[in-house]
Amino acid sequence: MPEATVARLPVYLRALSELSNERITTLSSEDLAVLAGVNAAQVRKDLSHLGSYGVRGVGYEVDYLIRQINRELGLTGDRAVAIVGVGNLGRALANYDGFRGRGFEIVAAFDADPEKVGRSIGAIPIEAVSTLTEVCRRRKVAIGVVTTPKNAAQEVTDRLVDASVVSILNFAPVVLQVPAHVTLRQVDLGVELQILGFYERQASGLAAAGGGREALDAG
Amino acid sequence: MPEATVARLPVYLRALSELSNERITTLSSEDLAVLAGVNAAQVRKDLSHLGSYGVRGVGYEVDYLIRQINRELGLTGDRAVAIVGVGNLGRALANYDGFRGRGFEIVAAFDADPEKVGRSIGAIPIEAVSTLTEVCRRRKVAIGVVTTPKNAAQEVTDRLVDASVVSILNFAPVVLQVPAHVTLRQVDLGVELQILGFYERQASGLAAAGGGREALDAG
DNA sequence: TCCTGTGAACCGCTTCACAGCT
DNA sequence: AGCTGTGAAGCGGTTCACAGGA
Structure with a gap:
């Protein structure tokens, strides 16, 4: 299981839990992608590491997916x-x-x-x-x-x-x-702020090196 | 400037600041790599994005490097x-x-x-x-x-x-x-814990799929 | 000799594109 | 028609390996 996938599963889980509370039973990879802030293909590939739990032409069943992710992350015992x-x-x-x-x-x-x-x-x-x-x-x-x-x-x-x-x-x-x-x-809070500071500076056009560099980003 | 490099510069800066306080004036990429928890080639490549501020056969001057990173991160004004x-x-x-x-x-x-x-x-x-x-x-x-x-x-x-x-x-x-x-x-604290939880479970041999995986990480 | 700077190889992850199922 | 699952391509980043300067 790729490290990057492990890092995203909890984010999917969070989104799915909210949908479950709202009594939403099914969603597509595209839906989940928007909720998690990633690409739909990414979602499908990540979920494929759990097994083939989606239904073609339909999507994924929310509660079932929650159980599968929980199982994989091992959120069974405390x-x-x-x-x-x-x-x-x-x-x-x-x-x-x-x-x-x-x-x-x-x-x-x-x-x-x-x-x-x-x-x-x-x-x-x-x-x-x-x-x-x-x-x-x-x-x-x-x-x-x-x-x-x-x-x-x-x-x-x-x-x-x-x-x-x-x-x-x-x-x-x-x-x-x-x-x-x-x-x-x-x-590290300080590190996070400094990273943001760098991009903020780029965005405000005060970049140090060379001429006007166009910076944009969407973490 | 690669995003990954931007994310590491603050870490280097932190380590360098401590060395500066301890009146250490020079260090090698290997030294900084250990302090930052990364590979020495990584350090050299990252620092090369700032310019060629190292001295071959010697290393980098701590205070000078601090100034260069500060400049790049834009930690000049508040x-x-x-x-x-x-x-x-x-x-x-x-x-x-x-x-x-x-x-x-x-x-x-x-x-x-x-x-x-x-x-x-x-x-x-x-x-x-x-x-x-x-x-x-x-x-x-x-x-x-x-x-x-x-x-x-x-x-x-x-x-x-x-x-x-x-x-x-x-x-x-x-x-x-x-x-x-x-x-x-x-x-997200919850997400961080769940990621750790996954690897902890792997390490303790209770993995769901397959055999014992060696997990290590140093995000 | 020591250590930097960097092309090149390598690696993992992301994204595309589409076959396949419902 | 709609959406998943996945091979394959693409991309960014890491690491290697070594040329080159002190």
């Missing part, structure tokens, strides 16, 4: 998630309601600040980072979310790896070093 | 940023300190909730979304950050577009429809 670093962002994620019902459950939150340890965010008690490895191992944490300051990120990542966590989502503005068997995804 | 939707995430972003000094300044925050309007986050007053278009236009907002609930996202996006904002960073879990001249970037 996955245990730990949040490391309870700053503004950590709190925001902990309160995010898109976890449960999508197959994820936050089972632990850690912080280095003794002031915070013992308090809780929602129903989740904040524990000391010193206990991270043991607690994560015990609660079978599958996914670690790193929202610490950048100086602490690599250290807590090492501890997560020690606890056999093989999937890490990092919000700290550093490139983490992890063993090859660990899947890492990086979200 | 860009005005507006945050729309002051929930947990909006607040987290507003308090994020990576803006100033990286060429970005938050000049406005909006919310639909009358309870919140009139209060402020940090030094930024929260204004009513009904005033969004006018305020953004007046303050020459270049980048809009959407952190509203998903039902409100498309509407506020339309207003941002009306205000001539051509760069939008969306955290709401919907695919926004925008005109072709608008650059859009999407960050």
Whole structure:
């Protein structure tokens, strides 16, 4: 299964779930393409990796497709998630309601600040980072979310790896070093803004190099 | 300039800035590759798009390279940023300190909730979304950050577009429809987790189709 | 010798175009 | 007629491999 396809399936799933709520039962690859912001051929090729679940001349059945994607993404049992670093962002994620019902459950939150340890965010008690490895191992944490300051990120990542966590989502503005068997995804607000800044500058005609370069884009 | 290169330059910049703080003056493409988590040939090719600023047999001069990347990304003047939707995430972003000094300044925050309007986050007053278009236009907002609930996202996006904002960073879990001249970037926590979930499942040997696949990634 | 800069090969993903089924 | 599923072409990006300069 191509990496690019894996990255799009959740987007399809999101769109399909909304259609399902609206009692829409069938849609074409073209419909789904518009909802997901991609090409229709792309949709058909992606879905073909799940098997041949469409009906020629008709389209795809919404609920059935949802089940197939869920199956492929493995959203069957709940996955245990730990949040490391309870700053503004950590709190925001902990309160995010898109976890449960999508197959994820936050089972632990850690912080280095003794002031915070013992308090809780929602129903989740904040524990000391010193206990991270043991607690994560015990609660079978599958996914670690790193929202610490950048100086602490690599250290807590090492501890997560020690606890056999093989999937890490990092919000700290550093490139983490992890063993090859660990899947890492990086979200960096500053980087996103700088990328946008580049295109914004192009669009406003203030490009640095050479003469008037025509820039356009539609991510 | 290839889109993929634009997306990596901010990462190089981040790494170089830290080296600069540590008074390191020179580095090789190999060094930078490790810091950025990419291949050394990649680094050289990317940097070649800026011009030939390396010295054969030696490497690149850190501070000079920083200036060149800054120039290319256009981090010279400050860009005005507006945050729309002051929930947990909006607040987290507003308090994020990576803006100033990286060429970005938050000049406005909006919310639909009358309870919140009139209060402020940090030094930024929260204004009513009904005033969004006018305020953004007046303050020459270049980048809009959407952190509203998903039902409100498309509407506020339309207003941002009306205000001539051509760069939008969306955290709401919907695919926004925008005109072709608008650059859009999407960050969806739920999607990120589901992608990780897929690879985690593969790694733990519970894959649906076929045998054990070795997953690795360093997005 | 060391490291950059870059043509060329390679690779994966996207898109096209159409055969095939309903 | 309509829409899927897919071989094949096209495209952008990555990596290789090495010429060339310090």
